[in-house]
Amino acid sequence: MPKISQRGQIMPPSPIRKLVPFAEAAKKRGTKVYHLNIGQPDIETPAPILEAVRKSDFKILEYSHSAGNESYRRKLTGYYSKFGITVDHTEIIVTTGGSEAIIFGFMACLDPGDEVIVPEPFYANYNGFAVEAEVNIVPVTSTIDTGFALPPIEDFEKMITPKTKAILICNPNNPTGYLYSRAEMEVLKALCLKHNLFLFSDEAYREFSYDGENISALHIAGLEQHVVVFDTISKRYSACGARIGAVVTHNRGLLDAVMKFAQARLSPPSFAQIAAEAAVDLPDNYFDSIKAEYQGRRDLLVARLNAIPGVFCPNPGGAFYAMARLPIDDADKFCQWLLESFAHEQQTVMLSPATGFYATPGLGRQEVRLAYVLNLEDIAKAMDCLAKALEVYPGRQ
Structure with a gap:
């Protein structure tokens, strides 16, 4: 059998999408998944x-x-x-x-x-x-x-x-x-x-x-x-x-x-x-309401995260992402556990482990990235899930 290239072998898979199979399995079990893992806006295309x-x-x-x-x-x-x-x-x-x-x-x-x-x-x-x-x-x-x-x-x-x-x-x-x-x-x-x-x-x-x-x-x-x-x-x-x-x-x-x-x-x-x-050609004021919407989501997300015991989230100045440090042993394990073993009122949240955003081995093990691309109501429910999850997660620190 012909051998694929070294480049093909070392090409990294997406750390943002690697948990997709676990999210799909959760949905098949009837669990609603709040996707804060990927920067896909829910704002309608103009x-x-x-x-x-x-x-x-x-x-x-x-x-x-x-x-x-x-x-x-x-x-x-x-x-x-x-x-x-x-x-x-x-x-x-x-x-x-x-x-x-x-x-x-x-x-x-x-x-x-x-x-x-x-x-x-x-x-x-x-x-x-x-x-x-x-x-x-x-x-x-x-x-x-x-x-x-x-x-x-x-x-x-x-x-x-x-x-x-x-x-x-x-x-x-x-x-x-x-x-x-x-x-x-x-x-x-x-x-x-x-x-x-x-x-x-x-x-x-x-x-x-x-x-x-x-x-x-x-x-x-x-x-x-x-x-x-x-x-x-x-x-x-x-x-x-x-x-x-x-x-x-x-x-x-x-x-x-x-x-x-x-x-x-x-x-x-x-x-x-x-x-x-x-x-x-969109009017100059097009971004006024969009920007205000994202800023409101940011303010809610950051406030809710920092209200959870043991969680720290600095206030991001732009984009629509936040990084948070959680009281957990391993972000990869925790994010998989959220999808595989946890549900609160038949709901859970999908996050991105921060390890995939660091090149230095060992960094980001207690951090996650959250994309605030959902509406305010869904962000609030997702934070309810995260708070409950951290109360019962076996690897809490």
Whole structure:
């Protein structure tokens, strides 16, 4: 029998989805499962986005430009300008989701064996993208006791080697919800300039910044040739299935390299670009109610978590995730136990063990990530379940 590649063997499975079989089994037993494990918003996709696809009228579904439809890219420049970001449409390459943007960035900026430093905990799929590009993730640990603030500059300096080519952040952060300050971004600027590094900035949750200003990496003067922003419409417009993202950078040499990868995959999806272009035309106040809804969910979730004895949850400044420390022996065991062995009034809650968001072995064993993508009533019921579960969990500490 032919042997699969080493890359295929080491490609990590999703730690976010690994408990799905246990959730499915719980549902078959008649248990209602509150899904706080995955960032799939329950907010309806705006009607104009869907209508634009329904009303599209053409006789041939052609390839678009490899960089994406020019009309969409030109509209995106207007979108970014609302955030004080000045880019030309030729500095944007549309991708098949934010995932492809990150993969293109890795492959265009890093050679096999190169290293990218990432504050942990981090979005687990960065590991998979690194395997695909044959590069190495080097973690620098942030801690729940500081609310997952940017680790000290000295911690980054210790990790820099001749193989280090980039630093990657997610702002606001998935999984922690942390919102990086301008001062922290300036620290990263100094580090990137000192060591001639790229700064990769995953800005999927830009609109969902609650407790301060969102500072894009593209706001940082003097770092123009180092910054590569990865973007996506998935969370912004509750359009995860559209699979439209973007690479945004002022670095023309990098754009040329990314363009060759974009040409190799021909073009991003046409119907999804129609949807994305319609999304840019939504009224400026569209996000007011959405942001307020998520902030209300955050406030309820964090208050309920911190009211449970032994639980600690810092207040996330953005996105729609929170990390909590629980009085348990092992998060992986606990999250499986919730689905396999526990029910409160025929209900339980599905969480993501934090171990899957750390690269350093042993970290996150008492932490979980919660996505507040359910309505207030469901969040309250989910917290009722969690509180009851922690009272009876055999591995409580």
